[in-house]
Amino acid sequence: MRSLHCSGTHGFFQERSDADPSLTLHGAAAYPLTGEIAIEGELGHVIDMSPGDAELDTSLTTVHGTVLYFINTPYVLTPYLAAGLGIGKYSYDLRTPPTESSATEFGFNLGAGATYPLTGTTFFRGDFRWFKHIDDVPSVWRFTAGVGVRVGS
Secondary structure, three states: OOOEEEEEEEEEEEOOOOOOOEEEEEEEEEEEOOOOEEEEEEEEEEOOOOOOOOOEEEEEEEEEEEEEEEOOOOOOOEEEEEEEEEEEEEEEEEOOOOEEEEEEEEEEEEEEEEEEEOOOOEEEEEEEEEEEEOOOOOOEEEEEEEEEEEEOO
16 A cells, blocks of 8 residues: 655745745645656645735745656655646735736646655655746746655555
8 A cells, every 4th residue: 555645845936036035835745656656736825925015915826736756766865856737826916006816827837856754754855846827827936845744554
């Protein structure tokens, strides 16, 4: 029987190279199909995409399904590649003058990361991804790190 791999991470994301980084929270559950391939469902949320502007509150929530390909190495650290599809919801709230809008769009993600075992059931995970959505939802880079747990046998 394979185990479910659950992880919670936090980190930052960058919309543009000249933009301020913003805090992001991310949770995922992955199920290994083979020793090298797992499918993952993830939920991510960028709390404030414009942290330097008190008049503007923007956020991004993503829900994606991703395939992870773990690269076999002779080392304990296990790198992986990631590619997935999903949706992103971008919300925009300007306080002066009061303006609100939001957009939800289909998109994809590409990236890579690595896991490192801490104990028999816990692991450290570092991940970076590029999220691209169709039109109004911004494309972003997300960098996260956190601890995960293997549930089951």
